[in-house]
Amino acid sequence: MGRLSFLLAVALMVSAMALVTSQYQxxxxxxxxxxxxxEARELDVQWRQLQLDQTANAKHSLIDEVSRNQLKMEAVTPGHTVYLARPREANGAPIVSGAPLAGAVQ
Structure with a gap:
């Protein structure tokens, strides 16, 4: 009877330790x-803020204002446009050699 009580006490201690460990985990x-x-909630809030910022930054009026004021850009006018012409042969036909010139007018 003494051995059985000892084994039951050991089993009780082991199960109590297992219970404490599982509760801790x-x-x-x-x-x-x-x-x-x-963290997922914070990232979701940041994502929504980035979407709002992207929408605000993509507005045409903001882009126009930044390009005019900060970048000092101007609208394209015929007076500011440079037209390139291809060199011509003696008979007036354009010389074709390789890829066409970028922005060339024929």
């Missing part, structure tokens, strides 16, 4: 899960 995993959920 469950709490630790729950905390990790909550941290992950909080």
């Amino acid at each position: 469950a709490r630790r995993l729950f905390v990790q899960m909550e941290r992950g959920k909080n």
